[in-house]
Amino acid sequence: MEKFISYGLLLFCFSCSQEDPQVNYSERISNSNISGSRNSLSFSRVLQEPLLFDCDDSFDLVAGQTIVVGEVKFSSTAEEIQVTFITEVGWHLRATHLFIGPENEIPLNNAGNPQIGQFTFQAAHSPPTTAFTYTINRGQLEYDNELDCLSGIAIAAHAEAVLIDEAGDIIQEETAWGLGNKEFPGKRWGWYFSGCLSAMQPSVEISADEAICDGETTTLTFSFSGTAPFKLVYTDPKGNENEVVTSNAMHHVTVSEGGTYTVVSFEDSQSCISPDLNGFLDISVKSLPQVLSFSSSNEVICTSDDDLSNDEVELTVVLSGAAPFAGEINGEPFASEDVNYSFTASSGIFSIESLIDANGCSATDLGDEIEIIEECEDEGDSEENEEDDDQGGNGDEDEDNGEDDDEDNGEGDDCHHEHDYYNDYCRTHTSAFASDEFRSTCFREYGFNRWGWTNRIYEGSYSWDVYADAGGCDPYWGVVIGSIAVNYFDGTATISYYLNDSNMSWGALNAYIGYTPLPIAHGYPTIAPRRYPHHSDGCSTTTFSCPGLDGGPIYIIAHAEVILED
Numbered sequence: 001m002e003k004f005i006s007y008g009l010l011l012f013c014f015s016c017s018q019e020d021p022q023v024n025y026s027e028r029i030s031n032s033n034i035s036g037s038r039n040s041l042s043f044s045r046v047l048q049e050p051l052l053f054d055c056d057d058s059f060d061l062v063a064g065q066t067i068v069v070g071e072v073k074f075s076s077t078a079e080e081i082q083v084t085f086i087t088e089v090g091w092h093l094r095a096t097h098l099f100i101g102p103e104n105e106i107p108l109n110n111a112g113n114p115q116i117g118q119f120t121f122q123a124a125h126s127p128p129t130t131a132f133t134y135t136i137n138r139g140q141l142e143y144d145n146e147l148d149c150l151s152g153i154a155i156a157a158h159a160e161a162v163l164i165d166e167a168g169d170i171i172q173e174e175t176a177w178g179l180g181n182k183e184f185p186g187k188r189w190g191w192y193f194s195g196c197l198s199a200m201q202p203s204v205e206i207s208a209d210e211a212i213c214d215g216e217t218t219t220l221t222f223s224f225s226g227t228a229p230f231k232l233v234y235t236d237p238k239g240n241e242n243e244v245v246t247s248n249a250m251h252h253v254t255v256s257e258g259g260t261y262t263v264v265s266f267e268d269s270q271s272c273i274s275p276d277l278n279g280f281l282d283i284s285v286k287s288l289p290q291v292l293s294f295s296s297s298n299e300v301i302c303t304s305d306d307d308l309s310n311d312e313v314e315l316t317v318v319l320s321g322a323a324p325f326a327g328e329i330n331g332e333p334f335a336s337e338d339v340n341y342s343f344t345a346s347s348g349i350f351s352i353e354s355l356i357d358a359n360g361c362s363a364t365d366l367g368d369e370i371e372i373i374e375e376c377e378d379e380g381d382s383e384e385n386e387e388d389d390d391q392g393g394n395g396d397e398d399e400d401n402g403e404d405d406d407e408d409n410g411e412g413d414d415c416h417h418e419h420d421y422y423n424d425y426c427r428t429h430t431s432a433f434a435s436d437e438f439r440s441t442c443f444r445e446y447g448f449n450r451w452g453w454t455n456r457i458y459e460g461s462y463s464w465d466v467y468a469d470a471g472g473c474d475p476y477w478g479v480v481i482g483s484i485a486v487n488y489f490d491g492t493a494t495i496s497y498y499l500n501d502s503n504m505s506w507g508a509l510n511a512y513i514g515y516t517p518l519p520i521a522h523g524y525p526t527i528a529p530r531r532y533p534h535h536s537d538g539c540s541t542t543t544f545s546c547p548g549l550d551g552g553p554i555y556i557i558a559h560a561e562v563i564l565e566d
Helices: 025-031 382-390 404-409 424-428
Strands: 058-063 067-076 080-087 091-102 121-129 131-137 149-164 170-178 191-198 203-207 211-213 218-225 230-235 241-246 250-255 259-267 280-286 290-296 313-320 325-329 332-336 340-345 348-350 352-356 370-374 429-435 440-442 453-457 460-468 479-489 492-499 504-514 534-537 543-546 554-564
Touching: 058 080, 058 149, 067 149, 067 170, 080 091, 080 149, 091 131, 121 131, 170 191, 203 230, 203 259, 203 280, 218 230, 218 259, 241 250, 290 352, 290 370, 332 340, 429 453, 429 479, 453 460, 460 554, 479 554, 492 504, 492 554, 504 543, 534 543
Parallel strands: 211 280
Antiparallel strands: 058 067, 058 170, 067 080, 080 131, 091 121, 091 149, 149 170, 149 191, 203 218, 218 250, 230 241, 230 259, 259 280, 290 313, 313 340, 325 332, 325 352, 348 370, 429 460, 429 554, 440 453, 453 554, 460 479, 479 492, 492 543, 504 534, 504 554
16 A cells, blocks of 8 residues: 655655555556556556555666666765665666756756756766665765755756676667656656655664672663654573563663673664664663772770870781772771771771772671770789789780770779779679580680680580680689570570679670571671670579570680679
């Protein structure tokens, strides 16, 4: 079925229509009371109606007024128009001439006959050829915004056609014209195309943030031009094909996977296929920066010491990711040109609160916090304390590794019941851990700088002593202030605390029951009692229970704060 376009004047439009099948000019001649076969035609008139053609359509090349010897094919992109002469078997082109431009500028003599020697484009073909293409820049032609086309365009396609036999001899010579929709006004026969050549070509462009951070997403944006609706096929980085049909000028897809996204095909509602897809995009996913370690040169300082060299410590951060880095520690900004960053500080609790690398990616694991405590010996007691240090009872081995335990117990880990030089806190508070002689492992075995034990058990019943001030994890230097009873049956573990002395009471109780030797906080092992999952402040209860275990081996850490009554 033919379609006709009218803008109030006769316009012959080369555009795109999926609904209209390609119409053969021979059929058009037949439908116009012009009789004859494909290769031998007789006619009385040429169709004058505007005709609608497919995107890359072709039209008969008619020789000797009645013989179809090939075709004239029109195709175009957003920048160019191509006109191609193609012959049928046996026929060849010895010369071609092409005019394209305003209709009133077609070279005609006074009699109205075409002057092919003055056509815009012409070429001689020696030896004769079977196909030849002319390419015209669209910018040379006038564009009509109202009609959305190249208006008033006339195209006259002329050829000298020869028929060559199997021996290579020319056995017939004819003048040929592309069968257009208009005849020249003079008495010489010939046709030309006149009308409006569509300037709207379908195209697709793809855009997105080409670098994203692990765990983030970006939006692929496909931008379309042409006549809606559009049909798009693209592949994702895994090679999966995705088909989109939309009437919108843009299509958005949220993605998180890195790799190449490629446009496979694109066409508009007129079945116009984009000649230049230009549609691929590489998205890279950047790894997140990490805090590999956050450590200090010492976790105890003494700002009242005459030797001021001990009033600050150095804290070191080791990072991974793309340098340089920027972030915050305790609300203060810091910047580092490489993966190592150091600074000095006095007492306090320090934590890395944010970290961004050169890719703009933010760390999600910022490591554990560090606590630097201020702890000074009383004047006159240093000699006795040094003696305790040498024997493994105190000194560095009793420090709480900068964890929350120090906040709860003050200097309790450095207090000894047999000494008489305690301050008021030491006289009333001390820290204690439970130990099984055959099942316990000292915290120092895991790289921590303080005493205390983790205990590995199987299902059964156990009774362990609770030691206060056992510096160096040596029970000899500690004091047994109580005991715990452990029962582990049918996937449930229970810990109960008992005191030996009525002059004592429990302060805070902290217990850990789990499958790893030490609790995990922020992805790292910790020994800070306040990070244990079971707590009791003021000791309203002295029993902890953990159900849901698998019956296999588990680890138990039992910590207690003991209050000494006056």
